[in-house]
Amino acid sequence: MPAIVSVKKLRKAYDTGFVALKGIDLDIEEGEILALLGPNGAGKTTLISTICGITVPTSGSVTVGGHDTIRDYRAARSLIGLVPQEINLEPFEKVENSVAFSRGLFGKPKDPAKVAEILKLLSLDDKAGSKIKELSGGMKRRVLIAKALAHEPRVLFLDEPTAGVDVELRKDMWNVVADLKSHGVTIILTTHYIEEAEAIADRVGIISKGEILRVQDKTEMMNQMGRKELRVDLTQPVDAIPDALSDYKLALSPDGRAVTYTYDTRADRTGIRRMLNDLDAAGLQMADLATQQSSLEEIFTSLVKEQQT
């Protein structure tokens, strides 16, 4: 499938000399949810702002739906909806007027039915006539999404949609995103919450210090990079791990009742069987076994550490 958003060698250096983006290459496929994961200051917002036209790139290019975002900015921007990180809304405006304004700004003819439909999609239909300042924080975020969707974009950028939002609202937001995806909208969201990327993304891009370290299918990334842990509960507590088992770099729990073995799922051999045999030979009897997949968070941390060394 051709990419709906294609970023080529995108570089952004500020006058202060700070380089926010160091030659980003990124292809986003139509209909997917891509999570851009990175610590604060990684360049996530700069990347989004540059694609959307708020920031001017120093070099490199971006196309959206095949249209260059600078030469052919009208066609490119018409396809994009942007939900900013901050809640930037006119407090005294009514919800429906604010959404209708966004639609007009993007050159779409007035269509109250369409606006009503978008408000309904975001469960804002009963707030259509309310002033924005009367809404709760979560509702305001929905208004921002409604405004971004007002011109029926094909690509939606969500910049930290759940920053500072409580758990319930976050889950709620994830449902909204899933719903939008089912309507065929391509979604790019930035986040520094790993669980968010893990919960809703199809692909994850890891960005740090203005560089994309890796973009990959979420499950694939976790399988490939994932280290798994095998925890063995012992029938009798031990004071120390016998020397015969030192090769396995086992970790002993503080109470001496369990050892943890970390292995790499990418390796040809995980070494589990041999380790268990040696465990048995050393006279440790197992009571139970449990394995655990390492999270995206650990993958992320190890990648960022790798970059720094």
Added chain:
Amino acid sequence: MNWTAIRAIYAFEMARFFRTITQSLVSPVLSTSLYFVVFGTAIGSRIESVEGVSYGAFIVPGLIMLSVMTQATSNASFGIYFPKFIGTIYELLSAPVNFLEITLGYVGAAATKALFIGVIIFVTAFFFVDIQVQHPVAMVAFLLMTCVSFALLGFIIGIWAGNFEQLQLIPLLIITPLVFLGGSFYSVTMLPPVWQTITMFNPVVYLISGFRWAFFGTADVPVALSLAAIAFFMVACMTAIWWIFRTGWRIRQ
């Protein structure tokens, strides 16, 4: 040209005006009435006439200009500064619109608001003094051009301003003094010769003189010069705005 976008910005800005319609209209009407009471009646009763026109009527064009210039400037500067201040500017910058469309929307709305107020003052003046308009077409033309030029100026101020103090600074320190010293309440010919020369460096003199000519047929400076002055001012503001959007000065990083 994205006319839908221009209309959207214009309508959105006008909605703000109509939301606060009472404040928007009551205060200029009240202050104009005060000017008439103080200048027209109290002081005017001791001044017979200026250039053959009763003093009360003589100050009408100047009063309209005073309000129109300050209102156009403040409305346009606030109109574009507010989105910057609350952050909604992101939407304008990411929309498929160019600088001309954004300018037309904001400046058009600010100019319309100023025009409204100008007309209201004109109507209010009827209750206080006899006014005749000798050149109605020229009057409308001068009024429109003044609304647009000062809205353009206000737009530039709004983009430049980094805080609310700066937003007030230029209107307060430059525009108000220039308008007061620009012959709003007197004829330039009433000044001593030295001051007559100095006054000619005040661009507002040309605007008020031309506008007054449209009312009474008498002017301090030739009408053609007035027209040229306002046209020059308008072009200068347009050029500045074009440069601002081309370079992204103060708005786009």
